[in-house]
Amino acid sequence: MKKHWQKHIMMLPSIVILLIFSYVPMVGLVMAFQNYVPSNGYFGSEWTGLYWFKYMFNMGNFTSVVWNTLFISLLKIFTALLASVIVALLLNEMVSKRLKMLIQSAILFPYFVSWVVLADIVKDIVAQDGIVNQIICAMGGTEISFLTDEKWFIVLLVVTNIWKEVGYNAVIISATLATIDPALYEAADIDGASRMQKMRFITIPAISTTVAMLLILALGGVLNGGFDQIYNLYNTTVLSSADIIDTYVYRMGINRGMYSLGTAVGFFKSVIGAILLVLSYKAADKYAGYQIF
Amino acid sequence: MKKQKVSIFQMVNTTFLICLALVGILPFVHMIAVAFSGGAASASNSVGLVPVDFSLNAFEEVLQDKSFMKSIVISVVRVFLGTVITMVLTILTAYPVSLSAKEFPGRKFYVVFMVITMLFSGGLLPAYILNTRIGLVNTIWALVVPGAIPIFNVIVLLNFYRGIPNEIREAALIDGADDFCCLKNIYLPLSRPCLTTLTMFCVIGHWNAWFDGLLYMRDNTKYPLQTYLQVYLSSLSDIKSQQEVTQMLATSDRSLMYAYIVLSCIPILLVFPLLSKHIKSGLVLGSVKG
Numbered sequence: 001m002k003k004h005w006q007k008h009i010m011m012l013p014s015i016v017i018l019l020i021f022s023y024v025p026m027v028g029l030v031m032a033f034q035n036y037v038p039s040n041g042y043f044g045s046e047w048t049g050l051y052w053f054k055y056m057f058n059m060g061n062f063t064s065v066v067w068n069t070l071f072i073s074l075l076k077i078f079t080a081l082l083a084s085v086i087v088a089l090l091l092n093e094m095v096s097k098r099l100k101m102l103i104q105s106a107i108l109f110p111y112f113v114s115w116v117v118l119a120d121i122v123k124d125i126v127a128q129d130g131i132v133n134q135i136i137c138a139m140g141g142t143e144i145s146f147l148t149d150e151k152w153f154i155v156l157l158v159v160t161n162i163w164k165e166v167g168y169n170a171v172i173i174s175a176t177l178a179t180i181d182p183a184l185y186e187a188a189d190i191d192g193a194s195r196m197q198k199m200r201f202i203t204i205p206a207i208s209t210t211v212a213m214l215l216i217l218a219l220g221g222v223l224n225g226g227f228d229q230i231y232n233l234y235n236t237t238v239l240s241s242a243d244i245i246d247t248y249v250y251r252m253g254i255n256r257g258m259y260s261l262g263t264a265v266g267f268f269k270s271v272i273g274a275i276l277l278v279l280s281y282k283a284a285d286k287y288a289g290y291q292i293f
Numbered sequence: 294m295k296k297q298k299v300s301i302f303q304m305v306n307t308t309f310l311i312c313l314a315l316v317g318i319l320p321f322v323h324m325i326a327v328a329f330s331g332g333a334a335s336a337s338n339s340v341g342l343v344p345v346d347f348s349l350n351a352f353e354e355v356l357q358d359k360s361f362m363k364s365i366v367i368s369v370v371r372v373f374l375g376t377v378i379t380m381v382l383t384i385l386t387a388y389p390v391s392l393s394a395k396e397f398p399g400r401k402f403y404v405v406f407m408v409i410t411m412l413f414s415g416g417l418l419p420a421y422i423l424n425t426r427i428g429l430v431n432t433i434w435a436l437v438v439p440g441a442i443p444i445f446n447v448i449v450l451l452n453f454y455r456g457i458p459n460e461i462r463e464a465a466l467i468d469g470a471d472d473f474c475c476l477k478n479i480y481l482p483l484s485r486p487c488l489t490t491l492t493m494f495c496v497i498g499h500w501n502a503w504f505d506g507l508l509y510m511r512d513n514t515k516y517p518l519q520t521y522l523q524v525y526l527s528s529l530s531d532i533k534s535q536q537e538v539t540q541m542l543a544t545s546d547r548s549l550m551y552a553y554i555v556l557s558c559i560p561i562l563l564v565f566p567l568l569s570k571h572i573k574s575g576l577v578l579g580s581v582k583g
Contacts, residue, residue, distance in 0.1 A: 006472035007389035007397050014386040014442045015403070018410050021439040024423050025415025031422075038422070087313070093306055105569045106314035109321070112561050112568065114501035116523045117554050121320050124547065129338050131323060163317060171572055195302065228504070232523065246417070253418040254508070266416030274413045292411070292448060293390065293404045 032264040038257075052264035061243070062265070069225040069244040072154065076161045076226065077218045083162045084169035085211055089203065091170065092177045093195075104174070108167030115164075119232030122160050123147060150241040153234070157242070161229060169214060176210040177203065213288035220280030223273045245269050321558075328352070328551035336545035351545075351552035360514060361553065364521035367433070368500060371517050375437035375499040380492055382442045383450055388476045390447070391454035411444050421508060435509035436502070436517060446491050453487040454480055486571060493568045500560055518557055526550055 032052055034045040056062050087107065094100040110118060126132045126146040133143045146156045180202065188198050225244035234242045245265060253262030284290040322342050327335045331346030339345060355361060390407075394400050414420075420439065429435035462475050470478070481488070506520030516524065 004397060004399065007392075008399060010385040010389050010472070010476075011399075011403050014382050014447075015406065017382070017438065017441050018407065021420070021423070021441075022410040022414065025419035026413065028415050028419025028423060031419060087310075090306055090310055093302070094310065095303060096307075099307065099311075103310050103314040105565075106318050108569055108572075109565065110317060112497050112501075112565060113558060114503060114519050116501075116503050116519045116526075117557060120522070120526050120550060120554055121324055124550070125320055125323065131338070131341065134338070167317075231504075249417055254421065259418050259422070263416065263418045266418060270413055270416050277412050293408065293451075 029267050031260050032267045036259045052260050056264050065243050065248045073222045073225045075158055079158050080162050080165045083166045088170040088173035110164045111168045115228035115232045148237040150238050153238040153242055173207055176207050180206045209288045213284050213290050216280045216284045220277040223269050324551045327547055328555045332545040335548040351548035355552045364516050364518045368518035371436050372496055372499040376495045378441050379495050383446045387447050387450035391451040407444050430509050431512050431515055436505050453484050457483050490571045493564050
């Protein structure tokens with residue numbers, strides 16, 4: 001036993017922090033079953049049973065918020081992953097290593113810039129008189145209200161998400177590509193395989209595990225939907241199509257002080273989210289041999 | 294014949310990728326161009342990728358904004374404090390859990406304890422109420438302590454630790470080294486590439502964080518940089534729609550906004566070359582096995 005006391009000491013600070021900042025809020029979920037009033041606290045607030053959950057499901061916009069979250073998330077996950085695979089495959093075909101590094105860095109850059117900054121740039125360039133609409137008009141099109149049209153706003157979310165995320169996933173996929181044995185390609189060359197055949201029979205099978213893993217893990221977080229991006233880009237005119245669970249909880253809880261309703265919605269998200277995460281980790285382990293610990 | 298076909302593909306491919314990279318970078322070029330442009334040109338939105346009527350007015354105005362300077366100081370403190378705390382905790386935590394259950398009998402409990410926090414969370418509001426109740430409001434601790442131990446980083450690092458041959462540790466144990474000694478003298482020096490990447494991710498994460506500042510800093514002189522930008526720049530566009538073009542003579546709001554943003558991006562530009570070089574060796578190896 002004495003052998004291990006140092007290891008327990010090493011774990012202690014993290015365990016204390018997690019206990020306070022992760023486990024105590026889980027207990028705080030009791031708010032969802034109360035009519036929580038900050039001045040009364042958890043113990044003084046009146047118990048309401050499942051009132052807020054019934055309220056939530058009877059409320060018209062809750063279904064649309066959940067639907068928006070799923071729709072936006074799935075759209076973003078699939079488009080970003082597809083774009084990353086394509087970019088990684090094309091980068092892999094490049095001969096000049098220097099140019100490849102340069103392009104890869106350029107594509108990676110937006111990943112490290114915050115959504116606050118990116119959203120300000122985006123809002124400016126897609127504004128009514130912004131540079132994107134100037135280009136569209138110059139090419140003979142008509143102005144598009146990206147920020148206020150419900151459909152175009154979703155397009156904007158998808159495109160800007162690809163812009164920010166594509167580089168990072170492409171790097172991960174490229175790293176897998178780098179592990180492919182060059183002898184396979186040489187053998188294929190001798191057999192007279194075309195570029196497409198090599199891609200179809202060597203490259204794509206080699207990255208499929210990594211891509212599957214990225215997809216599965218992303219699907220586990222499908223209820224997130226990207227708070228930072230949407231909060232910084234949206235406005236009241238696109239609320240009906242762009243309001244997601246997280247933005248809804250923020251507006252209800254923090255802005256309007258409806259703590260119990262916000263917590264009930266958050267509770268719903270946490271439970272479904274946990275189930276999805278467990279399933280995704282199981283699937284990632286089964287299909288990609290990925291274990292979190 | 295075949296050779297030529299390949300080179301046509303190469304040309305098309307390279308051109309396409311260069312275009313793609315440019316599309317990704319051009320918004321940032323536009324940002325810099327507008328920031329350095331004269332007020333009239335940027336207000337009328339006629340600046341493309343090169344500054345028109347080159348001027349430093351916007352930057353001069355930004356540098357006179359005392360609250361902005363203060364928010365930079367707060368962000369720097371936050372980055373430093375947050376990175377130190379998180380990295381120390383990550384290094385300490387990853388070591389015991391990287392060992393096998395035989396070498397560390399308590400491992401299973403700790404792993405389950407951490408996995409639960411990855412799967413389930415109380416969500417925004419209970420955390421908000423807790424952090425306000427325990428007096429974190431308006432203190433720097435609200436920004437660095439609640440998220441001090443990102444489990445994902447622990448996983449990345451522990452996978453890296455596992456790549457280090459166990460024989461080295463066993464040899465050291467036989468020579469009388471204890472766990473702290475092993476961690477300090479074997480694991481730390483050998484995991485430098487991974488630690489570098491994690492540290493840089495941590496720095497950028499803290500530099501970019503804005504939401505916690507918005508939640509917990511009720512005193513707006515205590516905003517970190519990104520929160521300041523978030524709140525200030527959105528108010529800038531509000532003012533513009535209300536009183537229109539009145540104070541746009543020397544500097545337009547657009548130049549001003551972009552000048553703020555350009556300055557906020559400088560630290561990222563500084564660490565980025567290092568990061569894009571290390572990202573493969575450090576993080577990817579840790580997170581993707583096999």
